[in-house]
Amino acid sequence: MEIINKSRLEAFSDGVIAIIITIMVLQINVPTRGSWSAILAPNFLITFGSYILSFMFVASFWVSHHMILAPVKTVSKKLLWVNLLLLLPMSVLPTVTTWHNDFVNSVAPSVCYIAIYTFCVLGLFVLSKGAMKHVGESHIKMMESVAKIRFWMVMFGLVSTIGTFFIPQIASISVMLILVGYHTSVFILNKKKWHGLIL
Amino acid sequence: MEIINKSRLEAFSDGVIAIIITIMVLQINVPTRGSWSAILAPNFLITFGSYILSFMFVASFWVSHHMILAPVKTVSKKLLWVNLLLLLPMSVLPTVTTWHNDFVNSVAPSVCYIAIYTFCVLGLFVLSKGAMKHVGESHIKMMESVAKIRFWMVMFGLVSTIGTFFIPQIASISVMLILVGYHTSVFILNKKKWHGLIL
Amino acid sequence: MEIINKSRLEAFSDGVIAIIITIMVLQINVPTRGSWSAILAPNFLITFGSYILSFMFVASFWVSHHMILAPVKTVSKKLLWVNLLLLLPMSVLPTVTTWHNDFVNSVAPSVCYIAIYTFCVLGLFVLSKGAMKHVGESHIKMMESVAKIRFWMVMFGLVSTIGTFFIPQIASISVMLILVGYHTSVFILNKKKWHGLIL
Amino acid sequence: MEIINKSRLEAFSDGVIAIIITIMVLQINVPTRGSWSAILAPNFLITFGSYILSFMFVASFWVSHHMILAPVKTVSKKLLWVNLLLLLPMSVLPTVTTWHNDFVNSVAPSVCYIAIYTFCVLGLFVLSKGAMKHVGESHIKMMESVAKIRFWMVMFGLVSTIGTFFIPQIASISVMLILVGYHTSVFILNKKKWHGLIL
Secondary structure: OOOEEEEEHHHHHHHHHHHHHHHHHOOOOOOOOOOOHHOOOHHHHHHHHHHHHHHHHHHHHHHHHHHHHHHEEEEEEHHHHHHHHHHHHHHHHHHHHHHHHHHHHHHHHHHHHHHHHHHHHHHHHHHHHHHHHHOOOHHHHHHHHHHHHHHHHHHHHHHHHHOOOOOOHHHHHHHHHHHHHHHHHHHHHHHHHHOOOOO | OOOOOOOHHHHHHHHHHHHHHHHHOOOOOOOOOOOHHHOHHHHHHHHOOOOOOHHHHHHHHHHHHHHHOOOOOOOHHHHHHHHHHHHHHHHHHHHHHHHHHHOOOOOOHHHHHHHHHHHHHHHHHHHHHHOOOOOHHHHHHHHHHHHHOOOHHHHHHHHHHHOOOOOOOHHHHHHHHHHHHHHHHHHHHHHHHHHHOOO | OOOEEEEHHHHHHHHHHHHHHHHHHOOOOOOOOHHHHHHHHHHHHHHHHHHHHHHHHHHHHHHHHHHOOOOOOOHHHHHHHHHHHHHHHHHHHHHHHHHHHOOOOOOHHHHEEEHHHHHHHHHHHHHHHOOOHOOOHHHHHHHHHHHHHHHHHHHHHHHHHHOOOOOOOOHHHHHHHHHHHHHHHHHHHHHHHHOOOOO | OOOOOOHHHHHHHHHHHHHHHHHHHOOOOOOOOOOHHHHHHHHHHHHHHHHHHHHHHHHHHHHHHHHHOOOOOOHHHHHHHHHHHHHHHHHHHHHHHHHHHHHOOOOOHHHHHHHHHHHHHHHHHHHHHHOOOOOOOHHHHHHHHHHHHHHHHHHHHHHHHHHHOOOOOOOHHHHHHHHHHHHHHHHHHHHHHOOOOOO
C-alpha cells in the first residue's frame, strides 16, 4: 500500500536544485567599472570561473539525481528523507563556494569546500543505494556499477579532505578531478559494458 | 463536476517550500575571515545550527504535506485556500528564525518564533482535516490517528508559546520537541498499528 | 496539430508566482531590536500587514489562474504569450508594493500601485477570454459570468486609478475592495446559479 | 532502453527560467522618493525599460524552449547536458544586463551583453538540432525551417558582437532586432507554409 509516487520528490528536488544553481550567479558582483579590465581582473575571473565550475557541478548532481530516480516507480517515506538529506549539503554549496573563493589559500574554507562536495557525492551514493530497492532486476547491475564508482569518488573526496588540511590548494583540484573522473568512468562503462545504455 | 486535480496544488506548494528552504541558507553570512575560528565562533555556530534545524523542520513539513495529499485525488477550491493559508506562516519562517537567532534570550522574538511554528503545525492539521473529505475509506483511520498527534502538537505549541512569555529559552526547546515528538509518535504508530503502512 | 499541452504553462506560472509570493516576504526587514516595540512600531506593522495583504492578493491571482486553466486541455502559442504578459505586471508587484509602503500618502507610488493591480486583473480577464476558446461548451457559461465580474473589477480599478491622482489613500482601499468584491461576487454566483460548481 | 522522459528536463528548465525572469525584477531599485520625478528619471526609465525588454527576451526563450521540446517524447543523457549548457548563458543574463545598464555607452559591457544573448540563441539552436533526433518525421521539416532562422540569428549576433567592439550602441539595437526578427520570421513561416501549425 505504498501510495507515494516519485513525481513530487522529483519536482521538489528540481525546485531546490534550480534555486541553488541560480542563486550562485547572484553572488557574482556586477563590476563597478565599464572597462575590460573590470572583468579581466584576477578577482573577477576567479569568481566567474568558480561560478562556471559550480554550475557544472550542480548540473552534474542534477543529471545524476535524474539518472538514479529514472527507473524508480514508487518511493518510500525513507527515500524522501534520504533525498532531503542529500539536498541539505547541496544547499550549503553556494555559501561554502563563496567563502572558498574569498580565501583560496586558507585551510579552513578549503577543507569545508571539499568536505561539502564529498558530502554531496556521498548523498548521491546513499540515494542510489536506497533507489535500488525500488527498481526492477534489469537495472540493478548498471546501478551497482555506477554506485561503485561513486563510492570510490567519496573515498577520494575523504582522502582529499585530509590532504587539504596540509595543502589547501588540493581542494580545488580534487573537486575538479571528482567531476571529470566520475563522468569519464561512467562514459567508459557505458561504452564498454552496456553499449549505449544510459546512466 | 470537480475539475481541479491536485497536481498544481502540489507543484505550487513544492515551489514555495523549495524557495523557503533555500533562502534560509542565504541568511548565513559568508565568514569574513578564512580561519577556523570564523566558523567556530559561537555566533556562526548558532546561525548554522539553526539553519540545519530549520531545514529539518521545513523538510518535515514538506514530508507531512506530501503524506497528507498523497491519497487525495481531486481538490476543492476551499482546499486550495486552506493550503495557501498554511504556506503563509511557512513563508514567514526564515524571517522569524533570523530574528530569533539575533536575540535568543529576548521574549518577543522567542514568542513569535514558537508561535509561527505552532501556526504551521496548525495549518497542517487543518489541511489534513480538509484532505480527509477527498480520501477513500481505507485511509481515513490512519489520517485520523496522525491528525490526533498533530492536534496535541498544536496544543503543546500553544502552551509553550504562553510559557515563552516567561522563559524565552522554552521556544527553542519546544520547537525541537515538536519535531522529535511528532516523528517518534508517527513512527511508533506505523510500527504498532499499520505494520509498515506509510504516513 | 496543436502539440502543446497546458502542463508546462501551468508549471512555469506556478514557478514564477511561487517566487513572487516568497520574495515579498524577503522585503520585511528583520527587526534590529529584540523587544515587542520593534514589531509593534507603526512602520513594521504597515510593512507586515501589507505583506499579508499582498500574499492574499497573489494567492488569489494564483487560484484564479488555476480556475481559468483547469477546464483547458491544449493551449495555443498565443495563449502562452497572453499568460506571459499576465506574469509581467505580477512580477512588478513586490517592487511597487514596497515603494507604496514607503510613501503611503504620496500620489505617484499610490497611482502605480493601484495601476499595476488593475493590470494584473486585466491580465486574468484577457487570459480567461483566451482560455474560453480551448474549453468545452459546458464551461463557457460559467467562465463568461466570472469574466463579466472580472471586467467590472478592471473598470473599478481604472476609475480608482484616476481617483488616486487626487486622493492617494484611494489606492489601498480600492485594492482591498477588488479582493473582497471579486471573491464575494464569485461566491454568490456559485451559490445562486451553479449550486456548488467551482470557479 | 531509454528510460528518461522529458518531463523532468522541462520542469528543471521551467524552474531555472522562472527564477531568472523573476530575479531580474529584484534589480530594479525601489525609488527613494515618492514623486513622479523618481520614476521619470532617465536612470529609472532605462532600468525599467531594460527589465521589460529582458522579460520579453527570457519569455521568448522559454516559448522557444517549449516549442522545441513539445514534439519530443524521450530524451537522451546528451540532450540533458545540451539543455544545461543552454541554461548556463541564460543564468548570466541578469548580471550582464545590469552591467550593461550601468554603462550603456562602454564597449566591454555592451560586447558581453550581445555576446551572451547570442550564446543563448546558439544554445536554442543546438538544443533544437539535438531534439530533432527524438522527433517524428512529421515535425522534422518545420523544425529545420525554424532552426535555419535561428542559425541566421546567431550569425547576425556574431557580426553584431564584432561591430559592438567599435560602436557600443549596436548591442542594444541588435538584441531588439534579434527578438523582433526571429518572431516575425516564424510568424510569416507559419502563415505561408504551415497554415496555422505552431512553432
